[in-house]
Amino acid sequence: MATAAVPVRTSSRFGPKHVLFGFVALMVGYVLVHNESFLIHRSDPAWEHYHPFRWWLLPHGVAGACAVFLGPLQFSDRIRQRYTKLHRVIGRIYIAGALIAAPLGVYIQYFEERMGGPRSFTFAALVDAILLMLTTAIALGFIRSGRIQQHRQWMTRSFAVALVFVEVRVVAGVTGWERIPGAIETIVWSCLAFSLLSADIVLQMQELRRSKPVVRAQVAAS
Numbered sequence: 001m002a003t004a005a006v007p008v009r010t011s012s013r014f015g016p017k018h019v020l021f022g023f024v025a026l027m028v029g030y031v032l033v034h035n036e037s038f039l040i041h042r043s044d045p046a047w048e049h050y051h052p053f054r055w056w057l058l059p060h061g062v063a064g065a066c067a068v069f070l071g072p073l074q075f076s077d078r079i080r081q082r083y084t085k086l087h088r089v090i091g092r093i094y095i096a097g098a099l100i101a102a103p104l105g106v107y108i109q110y111f112e113e114r115m116g117g118p119r120s121f122t123f124a125a126l127v128d129a130i131l132l133m134l135t136t137a138i139a140l141g142f143i144r145s146g147r148i149q150q151h152r153q154w155m156t157r158s159f160a161v162a163l164v165f166v167e168v169r170v171v172a173g174v175t176g177w178e179r180i181p182g183a184i185e186t187i188v189w190s191c192l193a194f195s196l197l198s199a200d201i202v203l204q205m206q207e208l209r210r211s212k213p214v215v216r217a218q219v220a221a222s
Contacts (some may be wrong), residue, residue, distance in 0.1 A: 016205070022073045024163065028068060053111045060104035064165060066097035071159040091143075091155075098136040098162060102129035112118045131192065132161045153186045153203055160199035167191045 038044035050057055073079060075092050079085045109117070139154035170197035171187050172178035 017075065020202070021075075022173050024072060024166075025172045027163075027166050030173065032168050034173045035169045049143055049180070052115065053108055057109065060101050060108060061105070063097040064101035064162075066093050067101060067159075067162045070094050074159070076157055082132060082185060095136055095140055098158060100131050102132045105129055118185070119183055121188075124185060124192070128161065128164055128192055130187075131160065131195070135161055135196075156203055157196055157199040160195045160202075161192075164188070164191045164195050167195075 033122060038046040068101050070090050070093055074087070074094060076087075079090070106122070106125045109122045113119055113122045116166055117145045135154055135158040139151050139158055142148075142151040168184070168187050171191070177183040177187065
């Protein structure tokens with residue numbers, strides 16, 4: 001039986017991953033302009049709403065921003081291969097950000113419930129926080145035990161859940177559903193349900209792309 005060398009696969013400078021994270025960057029930009037612009041306008045009426053729990057909102061916002069902004073860097077092959085220490089530092093900051101932002105988000109929503117907000121939103125925040133903390137903790141456990149492939153898979157799921165915050169605001173703002181009573185809650189639950197599914201779709205697509213060169217090499221060798 002003839003044998004054939006398996007070609008070394010080099011990562012392209014631009015691929016589906018870059019398109020995906022480019023789209024994430026657009027969503028984050030939209031949210032900053034559409035939903036978070038009050039941060040640079042001290043006279044914005046939104047400050048009156050946030051004032052009672054502002055000191056809880058500050059660490060929640062900083063931790064969540066670290067997770068959302070640093071998350072994509074964790075999936076950079078170049079950083080992971082060439083700058084291992086930087087990759088680890090970014091990973092630790094991401095994990096800390098996710099594990100801090102999640103429970104604080106639940107408490108803030110509970111605080112808003114006491115101000116007249118619906119309890120159903122508190123339950124949605126609780127489910128979101130549990131998913132984020134659980135996927136992040138599993139990813140941490142795998143990397144501490146040296147199981148890198150499983151760690152990457154669960155980090156993908158963790159980041160997908162972290163993006164729910166951004167996705168809800170984009171969907172609500174672009175569609176105009178933010179002006180419809182009760183629509184936001186439906187969007188939240190829909191994004192939560194879709195988060196893990198979308199992560200596994202991405203993982204399966206990556207697996208198919210990795211397996212194609214191996215399959216071609218095996219066919220050529222047979």
